Amino acid sequence: MCAYTVSSDTLFYLIVLILYIINFTVTFSVNNNMVTIEVLTGSNFKKWKEDIDFAMEMADVDLSLVSDKPRDFIVASTEDEKLVQAAWMKSNHICLLSMRRSILDHLKSGMPTDYTAK
Numbered sequence: 001m002c003a004y005t006v007s008s009d010t011l012f013y014l015i016v017l018i019l020y021i022i023n024f025t026v027t028f029s030v031n032n033n034m035v036t037i038e039v040l041t042g043s044n045f046k047k048w049k050e051d052i053d054f055a056m057e058m059a060d061v062d063l064s065l066v067s068d069k070p071r072d073f074i075v076a077s078t079e080d081e082k083l084v085q086a087a088w089m090k091s092n093h094i095c096l097l098s099m100r101r102s103i104l105d106h107l108k109s110g111m112p113t114d115y116t117a118k
Contacts, residue, residue, distance in 0.1 A: 035055040036051065037052060039103065039104060040103045051102075056098065061090070061091045061094045064118060065118055066118075067088065068118070069088060072085075073085060091117075095117035
């Protein structure tokens, strides 16, 4: 059996690092792959956006990120148009939930409520 001596400062910094990793990432499984999204803190937008794009594509719900919102239903809408609209709305909802879940609370307060994921 090996015994290691670690200074209290080193132990403290390791605990802080572990807590940082736990509190500032969102991890979930998509198609048996672990996907981690770094929490948006205000200074890491580029990394956060890459994480969101990757995670949503892996989950196959990125339709609302890669295409514009389809026009609203009208009486003459075809079944295909209705299916596209429904798929886009579901994609947008899931993407927005994932985004909101990975943003610090103080940044969420300024977010509008009527927006799309794109």
